[in-house]
Amino acid sequence: MFIIVEGIQHIEYEGKMKPTEQDSYNPFSDVQSIRAAIDLFESISQSEQLQDALKTIANDVGYDYLAFIDYCPLPKKTNQLKVYGQYEDEIIMHLENEKVTSHAQSGIRICSLAKLTDTNKLGAHLFVLPLRGIKGIVGALVFSMPRNQFVKSCAEVIDWYWTILSPYLLNAALRCRREKLSITKRERDCMFWVSEGKTSWEISQILGISERTVNFHLTNCIEKTQSANRQQAIARCIINNLI
Numbered sequence: 001m002f003i004i005v006e007g008i009q010h011i012e013y014e015g016k017m018k019p020t021e022q023d024s025y026n027p028f029s030d031v032q033s034i035r036a037a038i039d040l041f042e043s044i045s046q047s048e049q050l051q052d053a054l055k056t057i058a059n060d061v062g063y064d065y066l067a068f069i070d071y072c073p074l075p076k077k078t079n080q081l082k083v084y085g086q087y088e089d090e091i092i093m094h095l096e097n098e099k100v101t102s103h104a105q106s107g108i109r110i111c112s113l114a115k116l117t118d119t120n121k122l123g124a125h126l127f128v129l130p131l132r133g134i135k136g137i138v139g140a141l142v143f144s145m146p147r148n149q150f151v152k153s154c155a156e157v158i159d160w161y162w163t164i165l166s167p168y169l170l171n172a173a174l175r176c177r178r179e180k181l182s183i184t185k186r187e188r189d190c191m192f193w194v195s196e197g198k199t200s201w202e203i204s205q206i207l208g209i210s211e212r213t214v215n216f217h218l219t220n221c222i223e224k225t226q227s228a229n230r231q232q233a234i235a236r237c238i239i240n241n242l243i
Helices: 031-042 049-059 090-094 097-105 113-117 151-177 183-194 200-207 211-224 229-241
Strands: 001-003 010-014 016-019 066-075 078-086 128-133 139-144
Touching: 031 049, 031 078, 031 151, 049 066, 049 078, 049 151, 066 090, 066 097, 066 151, 078 090, 078 151, 090 113, 097 128, 097 139, 097 183, 113 128, 128 211, 183 200, 183 211, 183 229, 200 211, 211 229
Parallel strands: none
Antiparallel strands: 001 010, 010 016, 066 078, 066 139, 128 139
């Protein structure tokens, strides 16, 4: 059965519109490339592997940006963003926007990141695709569209392919959440007191060590939890029941 949508030909395939070879942009060249992406996601058990996998896919199929946002739940019904993949740090602040979070949680299909954030600083080629369907996880894919392609048709094609891949990506993210972090007793002590609002100097007085040593342990925790700052390290330690 053939269907014409926005001047693009599709084939009805198991209830979805399967892109044909005539579509303007095909992020995966054939069934083998999709199978390879699935196998890659199924092999993932650690955060670094998911980071590398998305970068590999981005390079293979031509995405300038390809990032997965995992909205990890925290106490008091808040979320901690974990972002994997190929992206520039400047877009992280936009991903924390309340509208972007709501869009990801809604399960609605592709939307322009610029539209969600109400900013002209982001190009129209950046899109957010909510990924749902695996119990216990909410996530979204942020990707760039080739600038010389017809945006709407490209978005439809990418939506179709990632509908197939999303369960494998989400399960990989869940396994990364369960990745065991290991910190020393002294690092745990320092992180606990930081979470209680104590400064490095105050912690040094409580533990009977130098302020420099406190900062050393806290820096190690930030690196081990792959965090950007102390606050993020606290959140990840709480998620992993380390403090």
